[in-house]
Structure formats: C-alpha cells, structure tokens
Amino acid sequence: MSEPSVKSNPRATCKMLWTLFSVFFQIGAFTFGGGYAMIPLIQRETAEKRSLVPPEQILDIVAIAESTPGPIAINAATFIGCRCAGAPGALAATFGVVLPSFCIIFVLSFFLRRLMQFAAVRYAFAGIRAGVLALVCRAFFNMYRQCPKGSVSYFVGAAALGLSAFTGLNVLWIVAASALLGLLFSLLPHQKKEG
Amino acid sequence: MIFLTLFWTFFKIGLFTFGGGYAMLPLIEQQVLANRWMSLESLVNFVAVSESTPGPFAINIATYVGTETAGFAGALCATLGVVTPSFLVILVVARCYLAFQNNRVVKGCMRGLRPATVGLIGGAVVTIGLAVLCGGNPAAAVTTPAFWCSLVIFAGCLVLAFRKAHPLLLVACSAAAGVALGYCGAWG
Numbered sequence: 001m002s003e004p005s006v007k008s009n010p011r012a013t014c015k016m017l018w019t020l021f022s023v024f025f026q027i028g029a030f031t032f033g034g035g036y037a038m039i040p041l042i043q044r045e046t047a048e049k050r051s052l053v054p055p056e057q058i059l060d061i062v063a064i065a066e067s068t069p070g071p072i073a074i075n076a077a078t079f080i081g082c083r084c085a086g087a088p089g090a091l092a093a094t095f096g097v098v099l100p101s102f103c104i105i106f107v108l109s110f111f112l113r114r115l116m117q118f119a120a121v122r123y124a125f126a127g128i129r130a131g132v133l134a135l136v137c138r139a140f141f142n143m144y145r146q147c148p149k150g151s152v153s154y155f156v157g158a159a160a161l162g163l164s165a166f167t168g169l170n171v172l173w174i175v176a177a178s179a180l181l182g183l184l185f186s187l188l189p190h191q192k193k194e195g
Numbered sequence: 196m197i198f199l200t201l202f203w204t205f206f207k208i209g210l211f212t213f214g215g216g217y218a219m220l221p222l223i224e225q226q227v228l229a230n231r232w233m234s235l236e237s238l239v240n241f242v243a244v245s246e247s248t249p250g251p252f253a254i255n256i257a258t259y260v261g262t263e264t265a266g267f268a269g270a271l272c273a274t275l276g277v278v279t280p281s282f283l284v285i286l287v288v289a290r291c292y293l294a295f296q297n298n299r300v301v302k303g304c305m306r307g308l309r310p311a312t313v314g315l316i317g318g319a320v321v322t323i324g325l326a327v328l329c330g331g332n333p334a335a336a337v338t339t340p341a342f343w344c345s346l347v348i349f350a351g352c353l354v355l356a357f358r359k360a361h362p363l364l365l366v367a368c369s370a371a372a373g374v375a376l377g378y379c380g381a382w383g
Contacts, residue, residue: 025250028249028250028251029249029250030249031249032246032247032248032249032362032363033283036216038251038257041358046298047328049245054383056211060296063296064285064288064292064295064296066213066214067213067296067301067305067308068213068281068284068285068288069209069211069213069281069284070209070212070253070277070278070280070281070282070285070341071209071212071216071219071251071252071253071254071281071283072214072216072251072327073250073251073254074251074253074254074278074282075281075284075285076279078281078282078285078286078289078291079285079288079292081289082285082286083289084309084317085312087286089217090280090282090285090289091325093237094278094281096281097250097251098250098254098278099351100250100275100347101248101249101250101255101258102250102254102258102270102274103246103257104249104250105248105254105259105270106257106258106262106267106270107261108244108259109250109259109262109318110262111272113363114245115320119377120374120377121379122377122382123373123374123376123377123382124371124373124377125240125243125339125370125373125375126345126373126376126377126382127344127348127369127371127372127374127376128240128243128321128366128369128370129236129239129240129243129327130327130344130345130346130348130349130352130369130370130373131243131278131348131349131352131365131366131368131369132239132240132241132243132246132323132366133320133323133324133327133349133352134349134352134353134355134365134366134369134378135242135246135352135356135362136217136220136242136316136320136323136328137320137353137356138336138353138357139217139218139253139316139318140217140316140317141315141357141375142318143214143312143313143316144216144313145219147309147312148306148309148310152307152308152310153309153310154310154353155312155313156204156307156314157311157313157314157317158314159314160310160311160312160314160315160317160318161313161314161315161317161318161321162314162318162320162335163318164221164225164314164319165317165321165322166292166321169242170209170267170306171211171221171222171223171225171315171371174212174310174311174315175211175212175213175222175308175315176211177307178307178308178311179304179307179308179311179331180304180306180307181307182226182303182304182306182307182308182349183300183303183304183306184303184305185303186299186302186303186305186306187299187303188198189250
C-alpha cells in the first residue's frame with residue numbers, strides 16, 4: 001500500500017500524471033465491451049508492466065469498482081489514479097479512459113443515421129437486434145451465476161425483474177429499495193452465513 | 196436547459212448503477228425512453244454499435260445520446276454527468292478503502308443491490324425481447340416472417356453466446372443473417 005511519493009517533486013508529478021493518462025487512454029482505446037473486459041488489461045498495464053498498483057491489490061480494486069456506483073472502468077481508473085497521485089491523478093486517469101470512447105462515438109454518430117438510409121444496413125441491424133438480445137441474455141445468466149443465492153436474493157431479484165418489466169416504476173426506486181432491504185436483512189441478528 | 200437535463204439524467208444513471216456494462220441497460224432504457232431521446236429499437240441498435248467500438252458502454256451511450264440531442268456540448272454534458280458520481284465517490288472511498296470494504300452497511304446494501312441488478316437485467320431481457328421479437332405487438336407478431344426470422348437468429352446467437360463467442364463475432368454473424376434474410380424479404 002505504499003504510495004509512490006510524488007508530492008514534493010513537480011516534475012515527477014507531471015510524469016506520473018502523463019503515465020496515468022496515457023496508460024488509461026490505451027486501455028480505453030483498445031478494449032471492446034468495456035467493464036469486465038477491461039480488467040485483464042488494467043491488470044497487465046498497471047500492475048504487471050508498470051508498478052502503479054501492487055498486483056495483489058487488483059482484486060480489491062475490482063471489488064470496490066463493483067460495489068460503488070458507476071461504470072467499472074471509470075471506478076477502476078479513478079481509484080488507481082487517486083492512489084498514485086491524488087485527485088489530479090484520478091482526473092488524469094479518468095479523462096484518459098473516457099477520451100477515446102467520446103471521440104469515436106462523437107464522430108460515429110454523424111454517420112450512423114446516414115447509414116440507416118441503406119436497406120442493407122437496416123437489414124443488418126434487424127438481425128443484430130436479435131443478436132443483442134442474446135448478449136443481454138448471456139449477461140443476465142452470468143450475473144445470476146455470480147450472485148450470492150438465498151431467499152432474500154431470490155425475493156429481491158424476482159421483485160426487481162417483475163417490477164421493472166411489467167410496471168412503469170422508476171428503476172431508481174427499485175435500486176434504492178433493494179439496497180435498503182439488503183441492509184435491513186443484514187442487520188437481523190439470526191443469520192450467520194452470507195447470502 | 197437541455198444541457199442541464201442531459202447532465203442530471205446521466206448523473207442519476209451513474210449514481211444508481213452498480214456493476215458495469217449491461218447492468219446499466221435497464222436504467223438507461225427507462226431514462227432515455229422517458230425523455231424520448233431514442234426509440235427502444237435504436238437503443239438496441241446502439242448496444243451493438245457500442246460492442247463494436249472500444250470503451251465502456253456507459254460512456255458510449257452517454258456520448259451518443261448527448262450528440263444526438265444537443266451536439267458536442269450535449270455529448271460533453273451527458274458524459275460528464277455519467278462520470279461525475281463515480282469520480283466523487285471513488286475519490287472518497289480510495290482514501291479509506293479498507294474500512295469501506297469491511298463496512299457492515301456497505302455489505303448489507305450490496306446484499307440487496309446484487310440480486311436487484313440481476314433482476315433488472317432480467318427485466319431488460321423481457322422488454323427488449325418483446326420489442327425485438329414482437330415489435331411491441333405479441334399477438335399479431337407470430338404470423339409475420341420477421342418474428343420467426345428474429346427468433347431463429349436469436350436462437351443461433353444464444354448458442355454462440357453460451358459457447359463464449361466474442362461479442363464482435365456474434366454481432367457480425369447476426370448482421371450477416373439479417374442482410375441475407377432481408378434480401379429474401381423477411382423484414383417486410
């Protein structure tokens with residue numbers, strides 16, 4: 001947990017900020033799918049190639065990125081940046097990971113609508129939408145497998161599914177209520193084991 | 196005004212999503228549809244575009260919705276909105292992350308949030324499934340060739356997906372099938 005000491009030396013600070021920015025820029029520019037797909041790359045670039053983070057800390061970082069709000073990639077970048085060089089480091093790393101996406105999508109959005117004028121592209125997307133449904137199904141099953149099981153989990157999961165699919169209830173309320181429910185159950189005295 | 200709405204909407208999305216990628220889909224779906232920024236169909240299209248371009252889904256969709264509704268400044272506001280909650284929370288947590296990890300309140304909340312995320316994605320499977328396969332009208336859809344073609348592509352992709360095929364391969368295969376079937380008149 002030793003933080004690289006860059007506090008007193010402005011040149012070293014600048015170098016560290018540049019390293020953070022460029023490493024996370026590469027990570028942002030070369031991972032397809034984001035989130036979990038980024039973790040192996042983050043591990044290789046920050047822990048194995050450079051010693052920005054101790055290798056044994058990667059798992060902690062993933063766990064924290066999962067249990068704090070927001071995209072995993074952003075959370076991990078901000079966390080590593082912050083550990084290396086405080087708030088400026090967090091800013092450099094986050095800016096780096098966001099910039100490639102932002103530029104690519106910004107440019108792409110001008111073509112996307114024009115492309116839809118072509119029949120072939122519309123046909124392709126009609127097929128792709130069915131493919132995306134399969135991807136969302138896979139995400140659902142993967143998350144189901146990783147989720148701790150138990151009666152509370154099944155209840156919260158089923159309620160969230162039913163409410164979000166068949167009522168117009170705001171998802172924000174479902175999220176807030178489930179956090180509260182989980183908290184209340186964990187405060188009950190009788191339980192011993194997790195999930 | 197639109198800039199503030201974009202920022203605030205994506206701020207909420209960033210603040211209330213736990214777990215990355217598809218965990219964001221239910222919230223984005225609801226917020227984007229409620230604001231009439233995109234149709235469900237073009238949102239599903241964009242999921243495929245996002246899978247085929249680098250970067251996190253949340254950033255991609257924020258940038259896209261922002262650009263489509265209010266140009267460059269809109270893209271900036273939306274992206275800033277989705278990043279800000281993460282950024283602020285992590286800035287605090289990074290200073291005391293050992294205490295955070297072992298905190299009983301955090302653990303308790305996660306006990307509810309993790310299954311809720313699974314359930315919400317399940318909800319997205321239902322709503323997206325209805326839209327993609329049935330076009331919003333389940334009763335009439337069964338008689339159309341589009342329904343059966345979508346179903347066949349979906350089934351094929353499901354097999355690919357569970358054999359851990361790369362999402363890009365899946366997008367490419369379903370696109371090829373879509374074009375082939377399209378020239379046979381499947382999509383009407």
